[in-house]
Amino acid sequence: MRLDGKSFLAELIGTFTLVFFGAGAIMTQNANQIVGMTGIAVAHGIAILVMIYAFGHISGGHFNPAVTFAAVVSRRMSPATGLMYWVAQCLGAALGAWVLLMAWHGPTEAHLGTPTVAAGVSPTLAMCLEGVMAFMLVIVIAGSAFDLRASKGFQGLAIGLTLVGNILAGGALTGASFNPARAFGPALVSGYWQDQWLYWVGPLLGGAIAVLVYDNLLGERNPNRS
Numbered sequence: 215m216r217l218d219g220k221s222f223l224a225e226l227i228g229t230f231t232l233v234f235f236g237a238g239a240i241m242t243q244n245a246n247q248i249v250g251m252t253g254i255a256v257a258h259g260i261a262i263l264v265m266i267y268a269f270g271h272i273s274g275g276h277f278n279p280a281v282t283f284a285a286v287v288s289r290r291m292s293p294a295t296g297l298m299y300w301v302a303q304c305l306g307a308a309l310g311a312w313v314l315l316m317a318w319h320g321p322t323e324a325h326l327g328t329p330t331v332a333a334g335v336s337p338t339l340a341m342c343l344e345g346v347m348a349f350m351l352v353i354v355i356a357g358s359a360f361d362l363r364a365s366k367g368f369q370g371l372a373i374g375l376t377l378v379g380n381i382l383a384g385g386a387l388t389g390a391s392f393n394p395a396r397a398f399g400p401a402l403v404s405g406y407w408q409d410q411w412l413y414w415v416g417p418l419l420g421g422a423i424a425v426l427v428y429d430n431l432l433g434e435r436n437p438n439r440s
Contacts, residue, residue: 220272220273221272221273221274221299221302222273222298222299222301222302223302224268224269224272224273224275225269225273225276225277225299225302225303225306226302226303226305226306226309227265227269227306228262228265228266228268228269228273228275228276228277228306229277229278229302229303229304229305229306229307229310229395229396229399230306230307230309230310230313231261231264231265231310232258232261232262232265232277232307232310232393232396233306233307233310233311233314233327233396233399233400234261234310234313234314235257235258235260235261236254236257236258236261236327236396237310237311237314237326237327237328237396237399237400238257238314238317238327239253239254239257239258239327240254240324240327241314241317241318241322241324241326241327244322244323244324245318245322251381251382251385251386252382254381254385255377255378255379255380255381255382255385255390256378258377258378258381259374259375259376259377259378259381260374262275262277262370262373262374262377263370263371263373263374263375264370265277266369266370266373266374267370270359270369270370273299274359275359275369275370275373276299276303277303277306277393277395278303278351278392278393278394278395278396278417278421279299279300279303279304279393279394279395279414279417279418280348280351280352280392280393280394280417280418280420280421281351281352281355281421282296282299282300282303283296283418283421283422284352284355284356284421284422284424284425285425287421287422287425287426288360288425288426288429290360300395303395304394304395304398304399306395306399307395307396307398307399307400308398308399308402308403309399310399311326311327311399311400311402311403311404312403314326314327314400314403315403315404321403321404321405321406325400325401325404325406326400326403326404326406327400328389328397328400328401328404328406328408329388329389329390329391329396329397329413330388330389330408330409331387331388331389331408331409331412332386332387332388335387335388337409337412340387340388340409340412340416341412341415341416342416343384343387343388343416344384344388344390344391344392344412344413344416344417344420345415345416345417345419345420345423346384346420347380347383347384347390347392347417347420348392348393348416348417348418348419348420348421348424349420349421349423349424350376350379350380350424351373351376351377351380351392351421351424352420352421352424352425352428353424353425353427353428354372354373354376355369355373356424356425356428356429356432356433357372357428357432358372358373359373360425360428360433361428361433361434362434363434380392391413391417392416392417392420393413393417394413394414394417394418397410397413397414398410398413398414
């Protein structure tokens with residue numbers, strides 16, 4: 215997979231949508247208590263579902279540096295292209311958070327939806343949980359999108375529902391970002407950097423492990439890898 219302007223823009227818009235829908239639902243819950251964890255999970259899942267169907271054929275529909283890192287580790291993408299995907303994703307996430315900042319007239323106590331670690335959860339455990347959730351996401355992506363044997367047309371639904379399940383399981387513990395760009399954009403705009411490192415280290419490791427497990431134990435060699 216090579217980078218072009220269309221892929222860059224698709225990744226930017228897709229990650230913008232993830233933050234606007236997902237973090238926007240968090241802001242609404244913080245203000246009005248009408249969304250709930252289920253609503254927040256569904257908002258994130260819908261964002262990824264619709265963006266994969268809209269842009270998956272253009273950029274691959276990553277919208278997450280952990281997914282891009284997995285593609286680089288598995289040689290489906292060059293490191294240079296992966297780096298530019300990261301730039302597009304982080305820029306899109308920051309723009310999404312900036313729109314929420316303007317809409318809500320400030321970051322409020324929800325920090326524009328920046329994920330936070332719950333009391334009683336150590337940073338190390340939180341990092342591991344973020345890694346597990348990224349593992350689940352990337353293993354589903356590997357099986358439904360990367361693998362040439364997969365049924366076509368269902369990857370958006372499978373990946374979107376994985377986000378819903380992850381957030382329902384881990385949202386109360388770590389905020390369930392499992393996406394470095396999703397954590398970075400709101401943190402950058404709100405200025406809230408608490409434990410930001412674990413939202414990068416955990417998902418990147420989890421995504422890399424997932425794609426290696428799938429390719430070496432479950433998948434078939436893809437002749438289109440770089």
